[in-house]
Amino acid sequence: MAYVLACLTQIQNGSDGITVKARGNSISRAVDVAQILTKRFATDIKIAGIAINTEQVKSNITGSMSNVSSIEIKLQKGAP
C-alpha cells in the first residue's frame, strides 16, 4: 500500500505517467500495485505497457553474478 500511495501522490502532483519496476520476488508486488491503482483508486489510469527482462545482479554473499527477472509496468493517465 505504501507503493500505491507513492504512485497516487505522483499522479496528484500532475504526473501523466508512472512506471512501476520490480525485480525478482517483488515482481508479484509490482503487479499488485498496478492492479490496485487501476482498479480501485485511479480508474482513469490504464496500463500502457508491460515489459519483462533479465538483469545481471552480483550476489553480496558469493560475489558471483546471477540472472534476475525484472518487470516494468507503464501506467498512463487517460490511455486507451
Next chain:
Amino acid sequence: MAYVLACLTQIQNGSDGITVKARGNSISRAVDVAQILTKRFATDIKIAGIAINTEQVKSNITGSMSNVSSIEIKLQKGAP
C-alpha cells in the same frame, strides 16, 4: 525448471504458442520461466504479449473472497 521443461516439450511437439499463467506470489516465477525460455533455451521464441489481471479467490480458511493479481505471458514461435 520443471515449467521450462514442460514448455520446451510443448514446443517440440509442434506447438507454435504457449501461454504461461500465474497468480499471486508465483507471478515472479512465471516471469522467470518466460525469461529462461526466451533467452537461453529457445531463442526463436519471443514474448508476444503480457497481460495482468485481478482474480477473485475464495480463501480456504476464512471462506471470504480476496483479490489476487494474475499474469499471462504469451510466447510465440517466430514472432517479431
